[in-house]
Amino acid sequence: MMPATRADNSMRPLSGRHALVTGGARGIGASIARALLEQGASVSLLGRNRHALDEAVADMSAAGDVAGFAADVADPDSVAAAFAAAASRGTIDILVNNAGQAHSAPFLKTDARLWRDMLSVNLEGTFLCTQAALPGMLDKGWGRIVNIASTAGLTGYAYVSAYCAAKHGVIGLTRSLALELATKGITVNAVCPGYTDTDMVKDTVANIVQKTARSPEQARAELTAGNPQKRLVAPEEVANAVVWLCLPQSAAMNGQAIAVAGGEVM
Known part of the structure; x- marks a missing residue:
């Protein structure tokens, strides 16, 4: 089947909507961006690496209207500048807070810097980007905010x-x-992937190998052991859940934290 073209964009459910995906140049974020383009949305990618953004835009441009903006989601001024630039392409209707980092350490070796780094990128970044996008959604009376959390947000x-x-x-x-936005035409949901086949998990495997002398195969098996399907989640499976939450027909989905993890968390 041939992919949809811009000419038949009006037939797709997110036609006319502008989506912004943080951490959109690779991994889960890139899969989400592609899936949103396939549904007719124009997409703005946010990321810290300008080269990676340019490569992603070039790779996705055949699928639809896509642009990249460099920003550090943990820096308020950087976020404000990037969102102002992205808004020149139209009000942001869909925000996917995907940018994140994961580092491991025993609790007593978790210093203040590691603690702040994890909160600043994963939590404060979500806060800053949501504050930047929300006024436009309120003006329109329509919006979708999807936060990429983790099964680590549902269990320990x-x-x-x-x-x-x-x-x-x-x-x-x-x-x-x-709850705050429930009567404003805006939904806010979280998607919580388990271990997903991305560069982040490859880094985790390498870290396990380095610290425990396990083989890469053993490290990978350790990560997939908690998934009843005994596999890593595919980025496209996470993207599918995100796009579903963004559809007009999903207006009753609000305040949910949906695990995409093969049954690991129920």
Whole structure:
């Protein structure tokens, strides 16, 4: 089947909507961006690496209207400048807060800098980007905010206390804001992937190998052991859940934290 072209964009459910995806140049974020383009949205990618953004835009441009903006989501001034630039392409109707970092350490070796890094990117970044996008959504009376949390926001994992705390915070923010905006035509939800086949998980595997002398195969098996399907989640599976939450027909989905993890969290 040939992919849809811009000429038949009006037949797709997100036609005319402008989506912004943070951390959109690679991994889960890039898969989400492609899926939103396929549904007719124009997409703005946010990321810290200008080269990676340019490569992603070039790769996705055949699928639709896409542009990239460099920003550090943990820096208020950087966020404000990037969102102002992105808004020149139209009001942001859909915000996907995907940018994040994960680092592991035993609790007593989790220093203040690691703690702040995990909260600033994963939680404060979500806060800053949501504040930047929300006024336009309120003016329109329509919006979709999807926060990419983690199963670490639904349960606990050893040796990632700072990351777990940040992702639990993201889910708390999601639920609170969903209630605050429930009558405004704006929904706020979280998608919580389990271990997903991305560069972040490859880095985790390498870290396990380095610290424990396990083989890469053993490290990977350790990560997939908690998934009843005994596999890593595909980025496209996460993107599918995100796009569903963004559709006009999903207006009753609000304040939810949906695990995409093969049944690991129920």
